Amino acid sequence: MQSSSANEAYDPHANTEKWLGVWQDRKVFEASDLTADTGDGRPRRYVVSMFPYPSGDLHMGHAEVYSIGDALARYARLTGADVLNPIGWDSFGLPAENAALRRNLDPGSWTYGNIDVQAESFRRLGISFDWRTRLHTSDPEYYRWNQWMFLLMYREGLAYRKAAPVNWCPNDQTVLANEQVVQGKCERCGAEVERRNLTQWFYRITQYAQRLLDDMDQLGKWPEDVLRMQRNWIGRSTGARVQFTIEDRDEPVQVFTTRPDTLFGATFFVVAADAELADDLCAPEQRGEFEAYLVKTRAATDIERLAADRPKTGVFLGRYAINPINGEKLPVYASDYVLADYGTGAVMAVPAHDQRDLDFAVAMGLPVRMVVDTGEADPAETGVATAGLGALVNSGQFTGQDTVAGKAAIIAELGRLGLGEATVNYRLRDWLLSRQRYWGTPIPIIHCPSCGEVPVPEADLPVRLPESGYELRPTDGRAPLESATDWLAVPCPTCGGAARRDTDTMDTFVDSSWYFLRYPNPGYTDGPFDPEGIRRWLPVAEYIGGKEHAILHLLYARFITKVLHDRGLLPFVEPFTRLTNQGQVIMNGKAMSKSLGNLVNLQEQIADYGPDAVRVTMLFAGPPEDDIDWADVSPSGAVKWLARVIRLAGDVTASSPGEGSLELRRQVHRLIDATTTLMDGRRLNVAIARLMELTTVLRKAADGTPGPADPALREGAEALVRMLSCFAPFTAEDGWERLGRTASVIEHGWPHAEPELLVVESVTCVVQVAGKVRDRLEVAPDISEDDLRALALASAKVDRALAGAAIRDVIVRAPRLVNVIPQK
RNA sequence: GCCCCCGUAGCCCAACAGGCAGAGGCAGCCCCCUUAAAAGGGGUCGAGUGCCGGUUCGAAUCCGGUCGGGGGCACCA
Numbered sequence: 089m090q091s092s093s094a095n096e097a098y099d100p101h102a103n104t105e106k107w108l109g110v111w112q113d114r115k116v117f118e119a120s121d122l123t124a125d126t127g128d129g130r131p132r133r134y135v136v137s138m139f140p141y142p143s144g145d146l147h148m149g150h151a152e153v154y155s156i157g158d159a160l161a162r163y164a165r166l167t168g169a170d171v172l173n174p175i176g177w178d179s180f181g182l183p184a185e186n187a188a189l190r191r192n193l194d195p196g197s198w199t200y201g202n203i204d205v206q207a208e209s210f211r212r213l214g215i216s217f218d219w220r221t222r223l224h225t226s227d228p229e230y231y232r233w234n235q236w237m238f239l240l241m242y243r244e245g246l247a248y249r250k251a252a253p254v255n256w257c258p259n260d261q262t263v264l265a266n267e268q269v270v271q272g273k274c275e276r277c278g279a280e281v282e283r284r285n286l287t288q289w290f291y292r293i294t295q296y297a298q299r300l301l302d303d304m305d306q307l308g309k310w311p312e313d314v315l316r317m318q319r320n321w322i323g324r325s326t327g328a329r330v331q332f333t334i335e336d337r338d339e340p341v342q343v344f345t346t347r348p349d350t351l352f353g354a355t356f357f358v359v360a361a362d363a364e365l366a367d368d369l370c371a372p373e374q375r376g377e378f379e380a381y382l383v384k385t386r387a388a389t390d391i392e393r394l395a396a397d398r399p400k401t402g403v404f405l406g407r408y409a410i411n412p413i414n415g416e417k418l419p420v421y422a423s424d425y426v427l428a429d430y431g432t433g434a435v436m437a438v439p440a441h442d443q444r445d446l447d448f449a450v451a452m453g454l455p456v457r458m459v460v461d462t463g464e465a466d467p468a469e470t471g472v473a474t475a476g477l478g479a480l481v482n483s484g485q486f487t488g489q490d491t492v493a494g495k496a497a498i499i500a501e502l503g504r505l506g507l508g509e510a511t512v513n514y515r516l517r518d519w520l521l522s523r524q525r526y527w528g529t530p531i532p533i534i535h536c537p538s539c540g541e542v543p544v545p546e547a548d549l550p551v552r553l554p555e556s557g558y559e560l561r562p563t564d565g566r567a568p569l570e571s572a573t574d575w576l577a578v579p580c581p582t583c584g585g586a587a588r589r590d591t592d593t594m595d596t597f598v599d600s601s602w603y604f605l606r607y608p609n610p611g612y613t614d615g616p617f618d619p620e621g622i623r624r625w626l627p628v629a630e631y632i633g634g635k636e637h638a639i640l641h642l643l644y645a646r647f648i649t650k651v652l653h654d655r656g657l658l659p660f661v662e663p664f665t666r667l668t669n670q671g672q673v674i675m676n677g678k679a680m681s682k683s684l685g686n687l688v689n690l691q692e693q694i695a696d697y698g699p700d701a702v703r704v705t706m707l708f709a710g711p712p713e714d715d716i717d718w719a720d721v722s723p724s725g726a727v728k729w730l731a732r733v734i735r736l737a738g739d740v741t742a743s744s745p746g747e748g749s750l751e752l753r754r755q756v757h758r759l760i761d762a763t764t765t766l767m768d769g770r771r772l773n774v775a776i777a778r779l780m781e782l783t784t785v786l787r788k789a790a791d792g793t794p795g796p797a798d799p800a801l802r803e804g805a806e807a808l809v810r811m812l813s814c815f816a817p818f819t820a821e822d823g824w825e826r827l828g829r830t831a832s833v834i835e836h837g838w839p840h841a842e843p844e845l846l847v848v849e850s851v852t853c854v855v856q857v858a859g860k861v862r863d864r865l866e867v868a869p870d871i872s873e874d875d876l877r878a879l880a881l882a883s884a885k886v887d888r889a890l891a892g893a894a895i896r897d898v899i900v901r902a903p904r905l906v907n908v909i910p911q912k
Numbered sequence: 913g914c915c916c917c918c919g920u921a922g923c924c925c926a927a928c929a930g931g932c933a934g935a936g937g938c939a940g941c942c943c944c945c946u947u948a949a950a951a952g953g954g955g956u957c958g959a960g961u962g963c964c965g966g967u968u969c970g971a972a973u974c975c976g977g978u979c980g981g982g983g984g985c986a987c988c989a
Binding site: 431 | 939
């Protein structure tokens with residue numbers, strides 16, 4: 089039978105503006121109590137999608153994140169929660185400067201222009217944001233609180249300035265955090281990063297390393313791989329700190345080692361060539377050689393340094409270190425294979441049991457002494473270090489102990505001598521905060537020739553960016569803010585004398601490390617965030633975003649949250665209770681890029697298929713965390729389905745929902761129940777499949793029995809449309825209207841599966857013989873094991889399959905399965 | 913080099929807690945509608961789960977190995 093409206097066109101664009109207007113008028117997406125309690129008693133649910141950077145219009149990737157977040161927010165709202173689904177913009181950052189340079193305008197107008205474009209695109213996609221949360225990190229009212237937090241950190245000793253070898257991107261003309269360097273290249277522009285010794289601002293995140301690890305216990309609803317990546321990044325290792333005296337020097341030198349058991353095998357000592365310590369230790373007669381080596385080291389890029397097969401080089405510094413365990417004299421070398429900023433920048437070299445040390449020993453002709461017998465050949469012979477466990481040899485009183493016992497015993501002995509102790513070291517470095525850029529938060533510090541570093545008084549915040557009188561890229565290599573001479577000169581807050589402002593701006597990850605705290609009251613002026621808003625909404629119940637932020641943003645946000653907690657400003661230590669990662673939208677197996685020519689334009693997709701079909705396509709393509717290859721999915725398939733739903737809604741002639749066909753009601757409620765369970769498990773793609781199934785069930789019911797006038801059909805169609813509103817909100821409203829109901833469908837909530845309709849009166853039981861299916865029985869769901877066994881053994885098909893063989897065993901899993909095992 | 917994840921119809925994906933491998937979509941094929949085509953509607957075909965072995969009455973699911981793909985860290989002492 090042909091449906092009555094089969095030829096009617098489904099126009100996915102016809103009513104979008106109408107529904108947007110209805111939603112806005114009825115304020116359906118506004119949380120009921122942002123900061124003042126309305127006492128409506130609904131549970132609150134804070135659903136946050138990572139905010140966008142306004143680099144242009146929204147792209148496919150944005151559409152995916154916000155489709156996921158919106159489906160979860162809408163589902164929570166439908167099931168009775170008071171939902172806050174906020175939006176803001178991560179609007180400081182380098183691309184604005186680059187664009188401004190190219191187009192000869194200022195970063196602000198480029199940025200805010202893009203924000204307006206994105207806001208309009210969000211609106212037309214029908215994302216259910218509460219727009220009252222809207223914030224931009226580049227607004228002075230926002231970034232003043234970056235400065236406020238900086239001053240707080242500064243007072244607590246958590247913000248500090250030091251000279252250090254740092255990553256410098258020659259293309260972007262700025263330093264980069266460790267986290268922003270990938271394979272020796274600038275994560276943003278791909279230029280090879282250089283090492284420069286510069287004085288920079290840092291946040292002391294390393295002080296929180298252990299807590300960042302420990303509190304992961306609370307993150308049970310985070311993807312396992314994100315936690316693993318963070319653990320990896322923090323890189324905890326346990327070992328010992330050992331103190332070496334240096335001949336003819338008062339100051340001893342500490343090293344960190346994970347293998348204190350190999351202390352007797354140390355045959356030389358190495359310090360990082362680019363560490364200050366190397367310079368300190370260098371004997372006068374070796375000065376020339378050392379300086380020459382240092383120049384070469386500094387010239388090498390990270391790429392060169394990272395090359396795995398690079399031969400070891402170094403210079404003797406003309407000094408000797410004393411092994412605290414046996415008094416041996418160890419020659420001290422400087423080399424670039426030791427890292428200046430890990431541990432203490434110095435290592436005890438045990439060539440027999442560390443491949444790097446062995447390579448260096450071979451290159452320099454230094455002795456190799458085996459002190460752990462691992463059962464492998466002597467490294468001195470083979471050139472292969474033995475790093476495994478074994479028994480100590482050549483280790484004085486410790487000889488004979490195994491690795492584990494030896495470690496403990498040697499640490500104990502060092503402790504007795506006052507020359508060492510067990511300790512923990514982390515790979516994590518302090519967060520390099522300052523950037524030599526314009527479009528960011530100015531660092532609220534004034535440098536005074538007589539008072540030194542002076543914090544800007546809180547009353548003078550915000551330190552605003554100069555709007556004129558600066559150059560974005562000064563030709564003399566200075567930072568942009570150094571060129572803002574009027575802005576630069578200020579009286580010292582302490583002595584009143586002539587002073588100058590700090591000219592660095594903050595990494596934009598500072599902005600994004602706390603924005604979710606401000607959403608409930610973005611206009612709050614008494615602090616960075618409203619404590620009432622925090623109490624009502626935080627921590628974030630559901631955080632959605634890409635895995636590319638697994639380390640950077642998420643680690644920083646966790647850190648800042650802990651700092652604020654420790655100062656009594658937040659009642660929790662972890663900001664995000666549940667994290668959902670979404671994958672990338674790719675095209676033909678590759679990330680979309682202009683150079684590959686495989687860009688898919690979001691606006692074109694929306695124009696072709698409508699916002700709902702684009703959203704459904706993304707959510708149906710697979711689990712949220714999987715990448716979506718746009719070449720593998722079918723937006724036209726989504727359009728077809730949505731059109732079927734609309735036609736179905738138009739074909740329902742029953743005037744009210746209610747009883748009607750029991751059989752149909754059973755199917756409908758079974759599918760409501762299944763979809764609900766899937767939504768609760770965030771299985772959005774499977775949930776949509778269930779709705780498609782429901783559509784087919786209802787279509788058949790309308791075309792055959794019980795027919796279009798059966799109340800059960802209306803019940804099913806209304807349930808379908810209500811559930812659909814999570815994924816295809818415009819179409820759902822269209823369908824609701826076509827069913828003769830009045831807007832908004834959203835206000836009618838999520839359908840309820842009635843338990844009595846979920847009870848089945850019979851199930852199919854599979855009867856196997858030797859694991860092969862031989863018969864099927866329709867049985868009551870609560871059949872007893874004994875009855876079922878008897879029933880199965882009475883089966884003629886089973887009998888035939890047994891072919892006279894005796895029965896060895898019968899496995900019964902009522903009511904679904906019986907397995908008869910014959911004697912062989 | 914170290915660590916982790918994933919391999920199910922031509923493709924994207926399902927499969928409760930080890931129990932009938934298939935829910936859904938795309939493509940294909942057939943039929944209907946149509947003057948015709950497109951669009952639409954209805955139906956249908958289709959894999960024994962990368963490979964080898966083990967545990968089990970029973971394995972896509974658990975274990976070991978192997979191949980392939982993806983990811984994280986990487987001179988971190």
